[in-house]
Amino acid sequence: MAMCRMIFLRRFSSISSNPLRVCVVGSGPAGFYTAEKMLKRHEAAQVDIIDRLPMPFGLVRSGVAPDHPETKIVVNQFSRVCHHERCSFFGNVMLGSSLSLPELRSLYHAVVLAYGAESDRSLGIPGEDLSGIHSAREFVWWYNGHPDCRNLELYLKNTQKVVILGQGNVALDVARILLRPTVELATTDIANHALATLQESSIRKVYLVGRRGPAQAACTAKELREVLGIKDLYVGISESDLLKTPADEEELKNDRIRRRVYELLSKAATSNQSSPRSDQHELHFVFFHKPDRFLDDGHGHVTAVRLEKTALRGNGSGKQIAIGTGEFQDIECEMVLKSIGYKSVPVDGLPFDHQAGVVPNVRGRVLCDTSGESAIEEGLYVCGWLKRGPTGIIATNLYCAEETVVSISEDIDRGVLVPSLPKPGRDGLLQLLDDRNVRVVPFSNWEKIDSEERRLGSLRNKPREKLATWDELLRASDTNQLC
Structure with a gap:
């Protein structure tokens, strides 16, 4: 793990000495569209996407019906985001269990919660x-x-x-x-x-x-x-x-x-x-x-x-x-x-409107409580179903993400977010997870799962045969070779 952190640091040292460090929680459409728009809008931004599952894509993988393959083509676009030199995906990392929300906020200038509705x-x-x-x-x-x-x-x-x-x-x-x-x-x-x-x-x-x-x-x-x-x-x-x-x-x-x-x-x-x-x-x-x-x-x-x-x-x-x-x-x-x-579920330290099932927010900026007139939680944002409720199609998250990213940009311009103040970002995240023996699954290891599923599917004339247990997924990911 320590060698991985060194590689990540060398990889980004030539981009910016004080990059804007952003963590997106959730790798469904809302999370990926947010990451994509952040990378395009801020040339020095480093974006990390974490997800509790060992694989990305959220409801595109687990919600879209199997007989709707045309809807799943969007994963090609999301994969290109993960291959961007300033973006990384880390699966098998659960907010609230692997690390707390306050810990995550201390590591990044901005945290965008886009983990959807899992109840x-x-x-x-x-x-x-x-x-x-x-x-x-x-x-x-x-x-x-x-x-x-x-x-x-x-x-x-x-x-x-x-x-x-x-x-x-x-x-x-x-x-x-x-x-x-x-x-x-x-x-x-x-x-x-x-x-x-x-x-x-x-x-x-x-x-x-x-x-x-x-x-x-x-x-x-x-x-x-x-x-x-x-x-x-x-x-x-x-x-x-x-x-x-x-x-x-x-x-x-x-x-x-x-x-x-x-x-x-x-x-x-x-x-x-x-x-x-x-x-x-x-x-x-x-x-x-x-x-x-x-x-x-x-x-x-x-x-x-x-x-x-x-x-x-x-x-x-x-x-x-x-x-x-x-x-x-x-x-x-x-x-x-x-x-x-x-229905979305809250995590410790997150303001939550239990009746509406959303995080109280104004254009993606998280509010301190549900009154609608409270102060802003600086550096904390939401996107997707957690922001607006479980409505809309995949493309709805595109406009939702745009609004949240605009809010982040405005906060930088107003001095609410200060990228020049250093944050540990990815290296701090990996150190913390390493200390807690969390088996992180990066995107390169998801690609091993993907390859195995496609191989198994070809034996049955299917596009893929999904690995459907945690043990199968982690075994196929070969997480011992994190880099």
Whole structure:
């Protein structure tokens, strides 16, 4: 490790004697876009990206569906960032465990937190802790080979009906993976353990439940078109749900994406056969219902979801909210997936708005508390879902990062950040981690993991076979050769 620090120092000594030292926590799109824009905007900046996982790319790797390879092409751009002479990636470094936030801030002029949202919102209704109920995030991480969810217990062999709570893009991704023929998934980078389980699946019916109606569906037309296009799939949509009110018309008038979604749902409702065949997979859109409680079999496993019928009421902002009507119905199922939103988690020493699930900030500058009028935490910034909440697509983080980097630049111009004051930066980080025996995985060692996954994938006609346990990842990274 000491030799590594010497190499890093020689590598950057010719660039600037007092560089701006920046650490980005989190290597998803928000983190990489922040690093890229910092490197372009500040010619003397040295940027280090740390991540708790041994591999980079965040939700591009663990969130994007395996049958969406075109969305993952952005990793080529992110890899070029890591190969930049003034940038380094260090995986297997966990903020709050490997080192504290105050320690990290003492090492760098600026710290940008971009570690996203790695937990889930709760419904807060009876039965939510029954077995057979999982978050959509856990399921997505499971089929994408995230090491935290490798051992998620899913008994699809004994499951015929699944209820998915939510109708956004993640919910549609989950439904598509459950219903799409596995022969088509077999040539993607889906994790092998997930493919094997899906091949044994007995699932026949999937219900997508939404509080509001088809005019308010939160998905995009692209995602909806994909799930509706699954081969030999029966799609159940009640034509009565498609009746529009004047308020619906007003909402659709101002939203081109939702107009297209509504058109696709209307077409699917009228073009499908009247009833499914006995051998056919079924996808049912259940509008105007919200979960009230989960029912169990007496042994702690979910057997049904009790739904309350809703009606829409205006809230004065031009949008309609769902209000319970007191009418209930049960949908029997053996598994429930909650796609109701991701949630960020705080670390010690970080101001956090627990209700909104974000770090209080003004254009990326972290505030000392949640009042909105407090002082700024000098040198501490946020980007991505931690900054704005779990919304948007990958490209949304591009503009989010631009705003945060502009704030950093303004703080330098105002003298809030002073690059001429020396900070230990990368060398101090490596020394601290070395003292604590943290097995750091630099980008060159991630490339060893990448190479091994591609090799294993080629044996199965797949783009890669993801290593899905911590031991496999660390073993393939060969972290003994850090430099």
